[in-house]
Amino acid sequence: MEDRRSAKREDLKRRLIDAAEKLIEQNGLRDLKARDITSRAGCALGALYNAVQDLDQLVVLVNSRTLARLGQALHDAVPTRSTPEETMQALARAYVNFAVGNVNLWSSIFSLRPPKGRDVPDWHQSEFAILIQEIIKPLSEMRPDLNADQLRIRAQTLFASVHGVVQMSIYGKYVGTPSELLEGEVEALVEALSRGLQPAKTAQDQSAR
């Protein structure tokens, strides 16, 4: 009868994550309030701080969920048999679709600024590897000259470039691609990258020496 307590404890935690997730999805991370969460989860204000360390950690738990969903979407997008370029294009398309379809939750993943002293927990940081996991295989086919470390770094760079275009487009009409052109611009970006990434005989890759 001891697990009765821990069951209730985990149930409350789940309800809090559910509530926070729903509220972020609806109103964005910026307007997330502790009182709204506990109200929706059906518990007292203080209960939040029994279940989790603080609001930031609760957001981390929500982001962890979103990251898992995003990872699944990327994994599912990989075609069974196709050229590296086609795989890259499919991954980029899936990323754009997920971001557009989950703006607030997706944005929350990258909006977490831990206060001064503290830091995002290691277990969560390592979850971000899922974002580049699927890129490595097609990239290694395009660049058989790179070793594992170089491939990981280059994959991070490729992801970040696509991510930057999506982010600029979605939030901020600043210098962002108009949303109706986003898909096409990302496609053009990935195509240019794919073409330019192929090792040429005349120009060797300078950064991968």
Next chain:
Amino acid sequence: MEDRRSAKREDLKRRLIDAAEKLIEQNGLRDLKARDITSRAGCALGALYNAVQDLDQLVVLVNSRTLARLGQALHDAVPTRSTPEETMQALARAYVNFAVGNVNLWSSIFSLRPPKGRDVPDWHQSEFAILIQEIIKPLSEMRPDLNADQLRIRAQTLFASVHGVVQMSIYGKYVGTPSELLEGEVEALVEALSRGLQPAKTAQDQSAR
């Protein structure tokens, strides 16, 4: 003797912007407090709300300054005579250097999330055009087939991709390029983009139809 008042008024406003700029530079946007600003500017708390509408607008004024400095740095980075690729590389290098050398102020430019109803003023939004201004000329030499609108859009995409890599690298060890490799990765990215961007006879650009 009427301009005596408006002179004092503008002097206070300048002191407030100076103070906010310094504080953002030192501690980042997240830890910017109204009381710290007025204390440093040498005025009462309420004076801030006489000089500017609210804290957000003060941050906009700081960001406007930073954007101007960044624009100047980009402008100065353009070589007098060189290939389009070299110009692109020079611009990307300048962007990386500015971001690394002004992390908090640079980050503040892109961290402004206006609360629910309100929006970033138009005059400030248009200032962001300075980020892609210098890219258009070299890009037009690489892609003479694109018209003005297409060039602007494509330049935005190119900027956003480099920006994404820099952002991921600087803040968040998530999936970011290690800082010591940042310059090299951006160089590789721009090189790949430059090579891939050149119109080929076999594959026409699909998004610029």
Next chain:
DNA sequence: AGTATTTTTTGAACGATGTTCATTTTAAGG
């Protein structure tokens, strides 16, 4: 079953923060 002990839940209270506003102080005009 009844009692003691431990754990959980609660919500009032606290400190920090952005913003407002009645009051005071300063400057301009006649």
Next chain:
DNA sequence: CCTTAAAATGAACATCGTTCAAAAAATACT
């Protein structure tokens, strides 16, 4: 010098995240 308008002030307010002593609930023990 006096009147009047503008600006500066900082106490007060509302809204946050977070804490904590007290109450309630669950578990363990005899």
